[in-house]
Amino acid sequence: MxxxxxxxxxxxxxxxxxxxxxxxxxxxxxxxxxxxxxxxxxxxxxxxxxxxxxxxxxxxxxxxxxxxxxxxTTNETSFFRTPRIWEYFAQSYLPQWHAAHAGTPLRIWSAAASSGEEAWTTAMLCEEFRASEPAFRYAVVGTDISDGILASARSGRYQGRNIEGLRASHPALLQKWFRSEGAQATVNDALRAHVSFRQHNLYALPRDLGQFDLVLLRNVLIYFDLDGQHAVLSNVRRAMKPDAVLIVGESESLSRVSTGFTFEQPLIYRNGRPREERDHEHA
Ligand SMILES: C[S@@+](CC[C@H](N)C(=O)[O-])C[C@H]1O[C@@H](n2cnc3c(N)ncnc32)[C@H](O)[C@@H]1O
CATH class of the missing domain: 1.10.155.10 (Chemotaxis receptor methyltransferase CheR, N-terminal domain)
Incomplete structure (x- = not known):
């Protein structure tokens, strides 16, 4: 046939x-x-x-x-995908955020989490930061439309190309945050305690996800047309605190979509109007 x-x-x-x-x-x-x-x-x-x-x-x-x-759905992803974003996150975002919000837990949304590598990468860097700032608290929520891929994310079990990539780029983190069993490696319980996954379609209102300080919306807008991008960005924005940061994927930009986000640097946007504009208004 x-x-x-x-x-x-x-x-x-x-x-x-x-x-x-x-x-x-x-x-x-x-x-x-x-x-x-x-x-x-x-x-x-x-x-x-x-x-x-x-x-x-x-x-x-x-x-x-x-x-x-x-x-x-296309679920391509990897640990530390787009390294300069992770440099920004570890070296600029986390210290600045912590200095400005001491005592408040940081909430991060990995909004098209796929098999979870992005959420676990975020959590490993938060843990590294916490080693020098023990008062720092955080939670990472990973969501995706695909139940099948979320099952992999939740399992925290990886093998093949992705874990080999992590072994090559960040061997110490692999050793510290994963249990290795032959060719497989599984996220350990200490990291798991800070990360949860749930199903969510970005076209739906994020009603019960809470409010986030940082949203990773990477390598998913490219699959939507302009109207779709607009709808998704407006939904995502509802789950962002004023001044929260949005990070998009390497080949994505908000320049053609009118949204309430302000460009900060390539791939990085802030919820709301530019700070200078608001300061001027209140002067
Ligand atoms: C290419 S992966 C990106 C994974 C990760 N964010 C990254 O940058 O490596 C795209 C993910 O978007 C998810 N996705 C596609 N349409 C979606 C929708 N309407 N709502 C939520 N997730 C969606 C897919 O299931 C897939 O796991």
């Missing part, structure tokens, strides 16, 4: 539309080959004769929608 033969344009469009409806990810017809590649095995596993029948299964089953979301 060749389910890939002559998939009608209307079925292709309907599946692309399902991706948009359930995740906000904007695909066009040029992405069909990739999408088909991701869905093919699932369609075969369900014993369906073609993608049209799969559309019907998707309409009938919210469980299938969960699997669909797991399949169509």
């Amino acid at each position: 060749d389910i890939d033969k002559d998939v009608e344009a209307s079925v292709q469009r309907a599946l692309i539309e399902k991706v948009r409806r359930h995740t906000g990810i904007a695909m066009n017809e040029r992405k069909w080959t990739m999408l088909k590649g991701r869905l093919r095995r699932r369609v075969m596993a369900l014993g369906l004769p073609d993608y049209r029948d799969y559309l019907q299964v998707l309409d009938a089953s919210s469980e299938e929608v969960r699997d669909f979301i797991d399949l169509v």
